Amino acid sequence: MEKINSTPSKYIQGQGVLSSLAKHSLQLGDSALIISGGKVKHIVSPIIAKSFGDAHAVFYMETCEGECSRKEIDRLVTICKAQDIKVVIGVGGGKTLDTAKAVAHLFNVPVVIVPTTASTDAPSSALSVIYTETGQFESYLRLLKKPDVVLVDSQIVAQAPVRLLVSGMGNALATYFEARANLRSGMTGDMPTKAAMLVADLCYQTLLKNGLKAKLAVESKTLTPEVENIIEANMSGVGFESDELAAAHAVHNRLPLLNESHHLFHGEKVAFGALMQLALENAPLEEIYQVLGFCRSVGLPTCLADIGAADISKEALMSIAKAACAEGETIQNRPFKIDPMAVYSAILEVNQLGIRQQHAQSIHA
Structure with missing residues (x-):
């Protein structure tokens, strides 16, 4: 290998x-x-x-x-x-x-x-x-x-609209988690080097440290060290192609099946996919809540209402789950078997956690 x-x-x-x-x-x-x-x-x-x-x-x-x-x-x-x-x-x-x-x-x-x-x-x-x-x-x-x-x-x-920078953060957010999934599964045939995994991890840590400050700076049309750092992190192709894609991008690819999601940018859909992937992996709640908190702080979607699908039917959601599990999709880069029901359940879990977090924040606001 x-x-x-x-x-x-x-x-x-x-x-x-x-x-x-x-x-x-x-x-x-x-x-x-x-x-x-x-x-x-x-x-x-x-x-x-x-x-x-x-x-x-x-x-x-x-x-x-x-x-x-x-x-x-x-x-x-x-x-x-x-x-x-x-x-x-x-x-x-x-x-x-x-x-x-x-x-x-x-x-x-x-x-x-x-x-x-x-x-x-x-x-x-x-x-x-x-x-x-x-x-x-x-x-x-x-x-x-x-x-x-x-x-x-x-x-x-x-000088570009701040939503574009935030969308880039959503896309970069998946880099580390998809890299980790591929490292664990070995399904892609090749393994990332330690340097590639370090880049992916650094990408995630940079988002957590600089993301909100960079968003605020771009809202004011200013260029700060935090903006420079986030620009570099968002160009995460430097890391992702050494580490390959996984479930986050598979969900992104199939969300356009929902007419309600057509207004979303690429990274906004990927960010929701990254949350779904963490639920699918049964990641620790502490990690999921850290990612949820980051997404909420910069304005990335954390529940179905955020992507315009609060009232989505079970049949429509299951159609996305089935399409995401299609042969050849990157969701197959997993160390365990994936089926549409697991994806469907993971999306619902993320939705409930996202709603719960929003509710908790509104109480403490």
């Missing part, structure tokens, strides 16, 4: 580092396709244009249209072929970055990733999540390698 510690070739984080984008991309290729999300294009375009203009470098900019779908990926690969692109650069949120990684993978060129939010671990991962054109989860695209460069301008990230 092999041990794995997987990281990007280069990770750069700091205030104002977007201005050095051309310098880093030119080390990989002399013509770039820059794929950006429409919402951030007006913010980043002037900085990027100046960076490439000062370097007298060739670049083309395209807006990522809609989902990270096969149709959109194929459209951008066609542009790469027509313009003889040597490096792909993704600038934006998770779906834009996943699209850029998939395009670079299929066109077989290096990729530079520039996240403008810290809402997912997509920037550092060798994975693209493929959706249908209507936003339903379709499949994972496993890539040959992690990005060649991940460049994070923390000043830009700190």
